[in-house]
Amino acid sequence: MAAKKRYAMVIDTKLCIGCGDCVVACKMENEVPEGFCRDWIVESVTGVFPNLHMEYRSERCNHCSNPPCVHACPTGASFVDDESNITLVDPDMCTGCKACIAACPYDARYVRPEGYVSKCTFCIHRVREGLDPACVASCPTHCMHFGDLNDPESNVSKLLESRPFKVLAPEAGTEPNVYYLI
Amino acid sequence: MWGNSCQGLGVEALQSGSGNAFKWAGRDLIISRPECAPPFGIGEAFPECTIQPYLETDMSVNRREFIKIGALGLGSMSLAPKVFEWGPSAAKTFPVQPGDVVTRAPTYCEICFWKCAGWAYTKNGRPWKIIGHDEDLHSHGRLCTRGSSGLGLYNDPDRLQRPLIRVEKDGRQTFKEVSWDEALGFIAERLQALKETHGPESLAMFSHGNGAVHWKTLVKAFGANCIAAPSFAQCRGPRAAGFYLTYGETVGSPERTDIENSRCLVLIGSHIGENLHNGQVQEMSKALDRGTEVIVVDPRFSVAASKARHWLPIKPATDVALLLAWINVILEEDLYDRDYVARYTVGLDKLKEAVRENTPEWAYPITSIQPEVIRETARLMALHAPATLVHPGRHVTWYGDDTQRSRAIAILNALLGSWGRKGGFYLPQSAHVPAYPHPPFPKPAWSPCDFTRALYPWALSPVASHVRDMTLDPPDPEKQIKAWLVYGSNLIYSLPQPEKTIAAVQKLDLMIAVDILPSEITGWADVVLPECTYLERYDDIRTSPGRVPQIAVRTPAFEPAYDTKPSAWMVKKLAGMMGLDDYFPWADMEEYLDHRLQQVGSSLEEMHELGVKTLPSLGPNYFQPGEEVTFNTPSGKIELYSQQMADAGFDPIPRYTPHAEPPDGFYRLLQGRSPFHTFSRTTNSPIFTELMPENELWINPQVAADWGLKAGQYVKMQNQDGKTSQFPIRTRITERIRPDCVYMVHGFGHSDPRLKRGFGRGADDNEMCTTVKIDPLMGGTGRRSNFVTFITEGV
């Protein structure tokens, strides 16, 4: 059996322009129902005119290495994929109790109109085919990168080695796998 | 005759060599396509930059009532065929299940005019997604946010569904749904009557978009030639004129800007990143990643500014002063490209002379940019030259002196030696695909455009706003515009002074609108022809310029919804009714396209497979070292000093003239783009409106404090002419803007209730544009001389 993958997304905030293409690409690829989304863009402005700094972040489920959503799920509907760290929801097991939503510090999950919980899948259906996730593949600034952190030769490993980065709410102890180059 | 396709004159024309010769300003000029001739004859009158407030709102004499949904009745809705249901039915985590049938069709995007090529996918027969074409030079396999959202146009439940004719019912005007035969028959009959009473020349066309080709042919076959687009005098016209006057060529679209290779990129108000013109966005990102020095001049902390090392938060309307100061530094400090300037330009001494006084210290109180900053940035530009690109911008109709500002930009680039050089402006190439042959067009006896040319000598294309003004107020009672054909242009939103547009429509005998949505302009039409969206039709071959010639096709990915049709079908049928068949000698678009493609060694079949095809390069993208180049200007050189402008009574070298300042308690209203929308065309569509349902008014916190405004509060705007916005707008209190101006994204606040998602969401910047500063060189409508204050009561 191949070694377990640790997939990560590395997003370069120096290049991200907050265009939201990743949001739309996700909606289309994954047929996310109208009024819902799996990823979103945060604009963060600091400073006072004219000394300003601005950062855009494309956010989504962090596919945490220590995923409280999975821990909280009473039915096992939320689980971590066997071959990777991708957190998924099995619609056939989900009761819609929303424990996982309460547990996720990033508000990455939502209840679909049919009643089960959904969220970013890291486009596992594409990743298994050797493709980048839809959002990564659409980003016009090429500021998103996807790969396996267990592979030191991967693009993402190298980026994290060579550039300063941060993750969201590290204090929450979830060990996120979406990294932001700063 | 000028089409708006004439923007690309220049290299393409010069290189093909086989074109026709034209005379202009006493010189011979070679242009490959006759319809691309620039204006002839320089007029006598050169009005000063005119300020024309227009506020006439008395609509009591309306001949045309604006038709709203109430009049349409509900019948039409229940008849609607079911369109693609997007969403909840996909019940599983994974969007693609074994056994799913996925198809794709090549297309190029119509959400804006960058025309990115891509693939439209269906899954199990239902529209799924649109993604970029890897080979495409406009998109490099990645569409922008709007292109990716393209299905939103297709999915819009408010789409026009069947032809409409204006009828009188119980003393009220309303639209009646009619058959295509009836609608087209009506048009044929009315156009015939128009021809008899006023002559064919009285038909003017407004267009914006790729589906317009056959309509343009029809109009010319009919005997008219006034085909205007808001993409000239409301958009990039001043840039075209400014560069044409300097280099004898325009910048074209997609721009020939070599951002990818630039080492120093200067953006003057050009807000790439919000302006999502795909290729530019991608190239800017590459440049940023490489560490390119970016200098952004913008009163607002734009996205580009946030990526730049140097943000110059300039006082709005003073860019010319900054540009002159930069030129001053570069000349005074001998930083210009001596060889390039000596070899290719004329007028250096006169330029030096003219800008002697324009020191950074002089510019400081005008622009509020510190002299050291001006010097430092000028030196940076010189340091990286010629790989320094002072971007010409695109939407440049700002203050009425825009051609001169564009000239200043062109001159600065010339001093840096960036035109025709790597990292500056490359030499573009476009595919030459011969036209489908048709008989010559009749020669119109007169053209409304003659008046435009007389007034605005460097109007390189018809001036849509002037066509409108002439409709309202004909310069010659014998030569009146009596009919409009409006294709894919929401004139109420794209021409300033919308009251004037409405008043002009009142004077028409016939008004035809071809659109996909019940956009405001359609509410004023006599006949509305519902076109299917770009995803449901063939359109002409894309041949736009790039680093190498490339062609792309648009093919129907889905069946047209409702009773909508492609323009090609409409025009062919209408031409038949009008006895103009000869001009459309093809059976259908498939035959038309195949014939054209065969001539460049391809076929429709092949293009269905390929989508995009790159043709052999026509030559280098840059001047060769020491190459002798003859520019298409009167002197054959790059004109730092323009004799022809001097001859025509204009400043031969740009000069700074101050603009009106906002009155107390008023703020200059600036407008721009959001990455989530294109003008008013997407602000009603699903997907697009999910990301951004309404626009906001950006207000500096100081100003907000003065007014006691809270973030997210709704206010109405009132401008200097007393015009109040129809709908309220949410405030965004942000440090990202200067305190002397406010900012909003264009295209919101739809006033037609048939646009259910967009109606009353946000406010329309255009209705605040009651004052317009007209560019005397080319008739551009500067819209940023409107000032607004806030109304908080009763909102």
Added chain:
Amino acid sequence: MEEFITTHRMNPDIDPVLTIWRWQVSVYLFLGGLTAGLLILGALSVLQRRKAAPTAAQRLLVWTPVVLGVGLFSLFLDLEHKIHVYRFYTTFRVTSPMSWGSWILLLVMPVSVLLIAGTMRETWPGLYAWAERKGLRGLATFSEKRLMGLARLSVALGVALGIYTGILLSAYGARPFWNTAILGPIFLVSGLSSGAALVQWMSRDEREHRLYTRIDVGLIAFELFLIGLMLIGMASGPERQQAAAHLVFGGELTTYFWVFVVMIGLLLPVLLEVFHLKGRPQPRFIAPAFVLLGGLIFRFFIVEAGQLTTWIGY
């Protein structure tokens, strides 16, 4: 600093603030706590007397499965995917308090029924007679024989149930207002207090009535103390917890908390009870009714407060 979502995320139940759990969950938490209170008090009464006796505390045991049933129904109403409700019982997830809860509930039900069976001969002779007619005598005898064991088990399960309703929320590290270990004890005490109030209400015996009134005064005082402790802990905790505490110190829920939770839900009933003990009689249902109302308000408050506090401020 300006920080917001530009793409206008409006995921229902998440934006602009989390509202995944509404009245259904608050009602369930309240009824679950009440069940725990009743079960513990009833079982304690059995243990104390070493036999079944017609005390109000024991008589009220009969309502535990009913109250719990109503609570569970309320919880069921909250499920978004109701047909999958059985999925709670096809697995046990050791890390999930909700999974623990489901199984505790599964135990509470039969045990409480057995406890009722073991006491009903004394407490509800009519019911006993009915059971006898239905041939359920064996069940009664079985339970009576093991009454002390059942009572002990009931106390344990009651405590588990009472604490669990709090732990369920406090386990969510993502919601700072919930994320405090004291929440479990508070919910237990609050549940006991509700139970005591109901006994007080139902008691026909003046001594028992006074006893439970006194117990309840103690419980409420203790509850107030614990709530105070929780807030102090929060206010002196890390940044996010401080922000959470701000909710009731000047923030959005300040009035809700001080007026409704503290004054109307806790201080008013405790004062009424004290007055009652001091010999100022009032209609006997008044104080207990306020206690119960206070318990309900408190659950509503906590459920709401937790959802208003997050790690991410947009």
